[in-house]
Amino acid sequence: xxxTELQSHQDKPTAVADxxxxxxxxxxxxxVAADEFIExxxxxxxxxxxxxxxxxxxxxxxEVVGMLPEGNWISRAPSLRRKAVLLAKVQDEGGxxxxxxxxxxxxxxxxxxxxxxLHSGRAKYSTIFNYPTLTWADIGAIGWLVDGAAIMNxxxxxxxxxxxxxxxxxRVCKEESFHQRQGYEIMMAMANGTPEQHDMAQDALNxxxxxxxxMFGPTDDNSPNTEQSMRWRIKRETxxxxxxxxxxxxxxxxxxxxxxxxxxxxxxxxxRKQYDFGEIDWSEFWAVVKGEGPVAKERIKxxxxxxxxxxxxxxxxxxxxxxxxxxxxxx
Amino acid sequence: xxxxxxxxxxxxxxxxxxxxxxxxxxxxxxHASDEKLAIRHxxxxxxxxxxxxxxxxxxxxQITASDPAQSGPMFEPAESKIYRHPTFYKxxxxxxxx
Numbered sequence: 001x002x003x004t005e006l007q008s009h010q011d012k013p014t015a016v017a018d019x020x021x022x023x024x025x026x027x028x029x030x031x032v033a034a035d036e037f038i039e040x041x042x043x044x045x046x047x048x049x050x051x052x053x054x055x056x057x058x059x060x061x062x063e064v065v066g067m068l069p070e071g072n073w074i075s076r077a078p079s080l081r082r083k084a085v086l087l088a089k090v091q092d093e094g095g096x097x098x099x100x101x102x103x104x105x106x107x108x109x110x111x112x113x114x115x116x117x118l119h120s121g122r123a124k125y126s127t128i129f130n131y132p133t134l135t136w137a138d139i140g141a142i143g144w145l146v147d148g149a150a151i152m153n154x155x156x157x158x159x160x161x162x163x164x165x166x167x168x169x170x171r172v173c174k175e176e177s178f179h180q181r182q183g184y185e186i187m188m189a190m191a192n193g194t195p196e197q198h199d200m201a202q203d204a205l206n207x208x209x210x211x212x213x214x215m216f217g218p219t220d221d222n223s224p225n226t227e228q229s230m231r232w233r234i235k236r237e238t239x240x241x242x243x244x245x246x247x248x249x250x251x252x253x254x255x256x257x258x259x260x261x262x263x264x265x266x267x268x269x270x271x272r273k274q275y276d277f278g279e280i281d282w283s284e285f286w287a288v289v290k291g292e293g294p295v296a297k298e299r300i301k302x303x304x305x306x307x308x309x310x311x312x313x314x315x316x317x318x319x320x321x322x323x324x325x326x327x328x329x330x331x
Numbered sequence: 332x333x334x335x336x337x338x339x340x341x342x343x344x345x346x347x348x349x350x351x352x353x354x355x356x357x358x359x360x361x362h363a364s365d366e367k368l369a370i371r372h373x374x375x376x377x378x379x380x381x382x383x384x385x386x387x388x389x390x391x392x393q394i395t396a397s398d399p400a401q402s403g404p405m406f407e408p409a410e411s412k413i414y415r416h417p418t419f420y421k422x423x424x425x426x427x428x429x
Contacts, residue, residue, distance in 0.1 A: 042399050091379065098376050102360045105342070111362060112339045168359075175380070318340070321365035
């Protein structure tokens with residue numbers, strides 16, 4: 001994905017005059033408006049670069065942290081088939097994180113910096129992963145709702161203006177559908193199982209529904225960056241548009257399971273041909289963003305522990321490489 | 332712009348042949364300590380669903396790229412030579428198979 005290291009080959013002027021920046025900015029805006037893709041070594045405004053680094057790295061962190069709530073259940077999956085499926089899904093999430101880190105690195109940030117930002121708690125990731133996974137039905141609900149919401153968010157991003165991000169999204173979207181379908185299959189098994197299993201499925205839906213709706217971010221009138229990001233084609237649709245689409249496709253899926261969405265205000269609006277739904281509790285959302293989710297500390301601790309426990313492997317690999325290729329430059 | 336630190340494994344560009352008869356195509360990059368691990372990482376990252384039958388990796392720092400800011404002048408010689416395209420030549424309609 002064209003790399004940070006390519007940049008060092010070029011003798012780019014370090015300081016450009018203001019008038020030149022203006023001309024470059026105009027040319028950039030025109031390219032983006034014409035739906036052209038921007039590639040790593042193309043000139044881009046610093047704010048565009050910063051916004052992308054923030055968005056892509058947050059996205060990458062979300063994939064990586066997203067492995068944790070599900071990873072908890074690998075050893076407790078109810079059958080070998082479910083276990084193999086869950087392992088494959090969690091491995092995909094790791095892969096998605098890697099595609100995205102690589103895309104962010106093309107903008108001049110390093111993998112190490114991003115990982116440090118995550119481990120120190122400075123970096124944000126999707127609030128959804130700061131909720132606990134209490135029962136096996138939660139694994140079904142996550143695949144169905146959380147991955148379902150992620151697909152809604154990611155499909156438009158396949159046309160995002162930054163080439164490496166768009167290409168990573170194409171790859172991610174191809175793999176994501178399996179995640180959602182295996183989750184829904186778990187929900188089907190639970191919803192059609194014993195009364196206790198049915199109750200577990202309903203309970204999981206009750207707990208994951210609202211956090212899933214929050215995954216699309218604040219409402220449009222509370223999302224100050226949306227306008228700029230839409231103009232730069234970093235975002236292709238607003239938070240509320242995508243959230244509405246998610247509600248509209250998900251409600252019939254819940255009906256098919258015989259489960260009830262926990263929203264008294266949810267009602268088909270024949271005029272709009274869309275569902276009306278209740279008010280989201282944004283105070284909860286902002287609390288979780290600030291790291292007050294039920295298991296926020298546990299998540300980062302698990303991540304840091306995994307990193308520390310893997311240190312000897314990284315060191316051994318580096319030592320081996322140095323021994324094999326004493327002349328070859330490492331890094 | 333921040334450079335990758337010394338502790339970080341070098342970056343490798345990954346190229347995959349999706350099936351026999353097709354050329355290797357760039358698919359992305361991985362960090363790895365050496366070429367063998369780069370191939371392993373590339374396999375796990377980019378071919379989890381039988382996307383390939385062969386992988387190439389090359390250390391990213393070994394790639395020399397043209398400067399996109401200079402792409403105008405760089406590719407101008409081709410732009411101006413339209414006579415390299417078959418449609419440049421007018422052949423009467425009644426002449427076939429040409």
